Amino acid sequence: MKSTRHLETLAIHAGRVGDPSFGSLSTPIHQTSTYVFDNVAQGASRFAGESEGFIYSRLGNPTVRELEQRVAALEGAEDGIAFASGMGAVAAVIFGHLQQGDHLITSKALYGCTFALFTEDLARFGIEVSFLPEVNANTVAAELRPNTRMIYLETPINPTLEVIELAPIMALAKQHDVLSVVDNTFMTPVLQRPIELGADLVLHSATKYLNGHGDVIAGIVCGSAEAVTNLRGGPLKTMGAALGPMDAWLIIRGLKTLPVRVERHQSNTEHVAQWLRQHSQVGNIYWPGFKEHPGHSLIGTQMAGPGALIAFELNGGYDAAVAMMNAVKLCRLAVSLGDAETLIQHPASMTHATYSPEELAEAGISPGLIRLSVGLEHHEDIVADLAQALAQAQQETLAARPSAA
Template sequence: MNLKKAGFSTRAVHAGQGPCPVTGALSTPIYQTSTFVFQNVDQGAARFAGEEEGYIYTRLGNPTVAAFEEKIAVLEGGEAGLAFSSGMAAISAVLFALTKQRDHIVSCDTIYGCTHAFMSSILPRYGIETTFVDLSDPEKGAAALRPNTKVIYLETPANPTMKLVNIAAMVELARQVGARVVIDNTFATPYLQRPLELGADVVVHSATKYIGGHGDVIAGVAVGSKEFIDEVRVTTLKDIGGVLGPFEAWLLLRGLKTFPLRMEKHCANAMEVAAFLEAHPAVERVYYPGLPSHPQHDLAKKQMQGGFGGMISFELKGGLEAGKQLMNSLELCSLAVSLGDTETLIQHPASMTHSPYPPEERLKAGITDGLVRLSVGIEDAADIIADLKQGLDGLLG
């Protein structure tokens, strides 16, 4: 069966996996090995020279990891995937592969805090400069371009403000200067949005989040053309490290089999929770692309298919102190960073995930002291809402 033509759920279950050719085992084996034995010296030499396909050493490739890489590439609509030990390992490897000294990156100003820190603190040590700009306005993106711009980098929806960027517009801008478009698709996932089909060059994920989905693995992945992925594998992955282990890859394979079911529930729950929050008198503003009140709701309907994701951010009328009181009073929702887990998680971006931002840049990006981020889980929506309601009602006095 041609899985590329199959439905998304079928691909999530079957892509990259089949019965073990030796034992017939239905579940992909965990090849928990560091190295692989050659039949003879000539075979070892041929594999190192790239003249024969096959495994050498798990830092260069592993059958369990390869199954995950193939599955996520099929789901994203890319030619090849490359797994990493974390989302930041994937992001840093991709950016190092695409840039060199005196190159320039244009990035959206609202991104994950550690990504911002990498671009603003680590890359400058290697002579690579980043301009942070509001890419939801294509004119601002165009104004930031330079002849030496090599990458346009963005998250859409953005973490944590849920701001969207028009992917097709960024692709058009990038082509003007020969830059590559790299998109962190962690929030949307390929279930809702496939940037490569819209012209992007590389997609990265923190696979820790929705792809794994169970809060039990740290991982990252990049998807793009086979030529680019092969280049990253034998350069920044091989020489810097950040390799995903076989057991972690197996956990991701297991998680992806229920990925469409989980995403459907995440999206349905988030829509109900967002509507509840928007109507509650203690809430000042809700940021969720599925709400008609979201300023880019029309773009979300065009760019995202099958839902609007499980992430919500909101501000309370009482600001930071009200946010603290709410988060400390919740019983079902867990006060924890990360996202995309089966459990509902709530956290304070300004003091937690986005604390690496300089305060003035954080505020400019819309990450206020009173902003609360909610990763809606797959519990019963009524129970999530009941927990939020008791906490919010307590703010009304």
């Protein structure tokens, strides 16, 4: 699917399956579970993988196929495969590639359900996991074992926004014949293309920016044609987390504006982050766009920009954070990210509630950490809402304080 076309063009045209029957501009929603064969020989040859053509929509569907081919083109990958959720994609990659006795290396901070899969489920299947507090080529090299089969990374990490330098780790993985997987949900292919940095597989919660409108749950994995074929014949077929055509169609529609949306998400974030940083109630603030952020130097090489997620703490700690999140009016108190609406949430009790208090502390997720996904509203309106929520939080914190008298 490699192309020299620009990303904005690929987001609209790449991988088109289209409508050979009537020529409709918009891709038809092939709302069908099964496909009629001309004869038994044709059906049998499709099952045997000897001829092209659809069989049954768990294994493939024309509308879903267009989505897969388009995201693969955006990621610079040979092929892609869609799943019913981001976690469906993560689970397919893990169970499609690892077996009892294998070893996986990842970071301590990760999306909460990925962490739960790695801690709870992989232990049951006899797969060892090393969770590194700091991930770089040296710490990964020190953790490699003869049975290491996979390195699985998020960058920037959800929700701490730590940035991992991918290229040296991907090179190390290749050297040691270890599969490298990058969750690119936070960046999207507009800002970061891990395959070009040497990753074997890149995956997304397509629920987020790829769709962008908060109305679909979906996942996608991109990589070599061989890896994708193996996932289709393996975990998609037998574990069955297949994406429906209507949801695929909604993401195809969302993708057309992905580059434009990401640009605006990011420029809004620049305003919001700078405003938050100077606010007297705001303590630590994490956004790779700040010069002091340790990952900032990778902007321009690994990443085309810092993205549109901000994490921050208030000087008033947990109570102030709760009061602020309860007080937003325009911004919505909701998990997920990458939607038109600005979303605010509390990782410790929500997206990362799968971590114990000790695990949260080790992963650098403080009890008062707030995660903000900056949306597409006007940045002045987002700031005005955050300002009133902070003022409300201040009032409540003062009112709750025992009086000095």
